[in-house]
Amino acid sequence: MTRTPQEIFESYVYAGALTRNADALAAAFTADGVFEAPLMPADASFPRRLVGRAEIRSAMAAYYERQAEGGRAPNIEKSGYVLHTTSDPDVFIAEVDTVFDGDEGDRVVSLVQIFRIRDGKIARLRDYFAPELMS
Template identity: 80%
Template sequence: MSRTPQEIFESYVYAGTMSRNADALAENFTADGVLEAPLMPAGAAFPRRLVGREEIRRVMAAYYEQQVKGDRSPNLEKSGYVLHTTSDPDVFIAEIDPVFDGDGDEVAVSLVQIFRIRDGKIARLRDYFAPELMS
């Protein structure tokens, strides 16, 4: 049974941003899946490119163990997103406007993610966000 873009996106966000569960995050990807953050500079704490489910699992587990800037948590009531389907049924785009609470203030962010799906799993995800938010 194939998952919808909505189901894939929500599963990915819950595993990553919400629960910081590297095992669950990695299981959203195909065995040879690619997770890319093309705007990240080399040597940044957040990885620029990971190839394969096991590398995604290992590197993201280490990343989640680190203290994230300001240790902010997402505010679901103030955050929003729109999913855009494309003429290719295996590609969808997420336009995301999350708001994070912490340190006595809130931070609004805008980002775009491009998903390429194979057999209901993420084969390639390009995550475009401002790198300074992850340092």
């Protein structure tokens, strides 16, 4: 059964940003899948490049553990996204505006993600966002 870009994207967001489930997040990738955040500096706490499910699982579990100490969940009702298909059926792009409620007003995190899919799983994900948002 072929999954649509929307199904792939929504399951990725649910596993990552919404539930912070590193096992489910890693399972969304192919065995040799690559997760990249190319704008992150090499010494950042958020991983810049992860290769394979085991590395994705362990690095993101560690990141989610650190984030749990003070991180807030996104406000789903205020957040939104637009998916763009491309001429390559295995590539789609997500424009995302994630809203976090705050004491001093909403904080909007805008990003672009490029997904390359193989057999209904993420083979490569490039996540472009401002690095200072992850500090």
